[in-house]
Amino acid sequence: MKIQRIRGVKDILPNEIWKWQYIESVAHKIFPRYGFNEIRLPIFEDTRLFSRSIGDTTDIVEKEMYTFKDRGGDSITLRPEGTASVVRAYIENKMYNPPSVLKMFYMGPMFRYERPQAGRLRQFNQVGVEAMGSPGPIVDVEIMTMVMEFLKELGLADIKLEINSLGSQECRPQYRELLKTEIEKHIDQLCDNCTARYQRNPLRVLDCKAKECGNVAEGLPKLIDHLDPASAEHFAEVRSLLDSIGTPYSVNPKLVRGLDYYNRTAFEVTSQNLGSQNAICGGGRYDTLVEELEGPSTPCFGFALGLERLVSLIPFNESSDLQKHPDVYIVCLGEEAKSMAFEIAHQLRAKGLSVERDYEMASMKSQMRKANKFQSRFTLIIGENEIRSGKLILKNMDSGEQKECTTEELVSEISEPEVDTQ
């Protein structure tokens, strides 16, 4: 049987890699403006890192992790998300006492064993951002603003920023109990799923998509009405800061994040053009995770953004300059020309030009067709006549004009006068 790729993974082929490189370049342009530097971390970790940070009873840890024993018998897990690794690295490398808030971003593959569907893969790429060391709402707002700016720079339209507050470790348990008792009053009106899970995770009833639960949820108490005073104030400041710089958002009291470590501000960026998995970015504040992993008390804020989903949303122009084409395609006729083409290609590449050529001895028509398919800006024609006269023919493939020039003149003829934009 032919070996094929693992279920739920994707090959990113050379003809679309420019899209990814473009996104990466925009990240490297925007994030440093806010003081974020890249960090590169292992894609596998000690399994306990994830069970302790993400939460033992979350779906991710219960049934979605790629966990295996390595040859030494240690339990290893392919990272299902990036924050845990960043926090581990922060503690392990004692990156305490930065001059200001410690700000980092990362990009790379994450792994979750789920049934693949539109916008959901088993290996997928995220770009994530973490700011460590400030409890204040300014960080929350700066980062949410940065995401929106990043997405705007990439040309996304029709995206929404939704925010909520998940409260604190103090008020949330109280609210959960209140919610449970309220839900019990309507227990017969819930969908089967929620009937089964409301005891364990009552917050999930709030954003259940089933109509019957939606009706019940309308009448249930909202967490943002039951925040402890400090969290309520924090949330009010977040909203007022967002307002002050005119970042559009909406409060979604039903927004619940799936990872246990979040508290206070939680947010999502969604798009209606993604299919059923409509979140492109999700994140929030996690003030106690560092402590839970045995580091010093360090309040943090971060998010993760799905790159596959992002790629599918960006309105790429297929004829964009981002796609790389050769500066020149060399057409050669005859053995002598073939060896001359070899030398000239070498010289032009050494001067920084990208050169494509015919490697066989195809007919001229065939070679010209290939030059066209490569969308090269110029075609350099070398035949017996050109070798005899020492003047090569350089053809501009847009205008169709061609002129004779010596090998010395080639570089200046081909080089573009315009300056790089990036």
Next chain:
RNA sequence: GUGAGCGUAGCUCAGCUGGUAGAGCACUCGGUUGUGGUCCGAGCGGUCGCGGGUUCAAAUCCCGUCGUUCACCCCA
């Protein structure tokens, strides 16, 4: 883990109620001596996912299996 749809040339698909496969695009080569993109012509290309069953005969019906897509769940 649950449910539904789909698996025919490199790609997108047609092939009604069974009679040993087609189109468009792509690719290759041509349209007279060394010039692309448009146009015209020719050509290459398929164990019809795999296995079994029914039948004189199956891409077409039945069963199984694998893959895939979408949805639930959950999330990026």
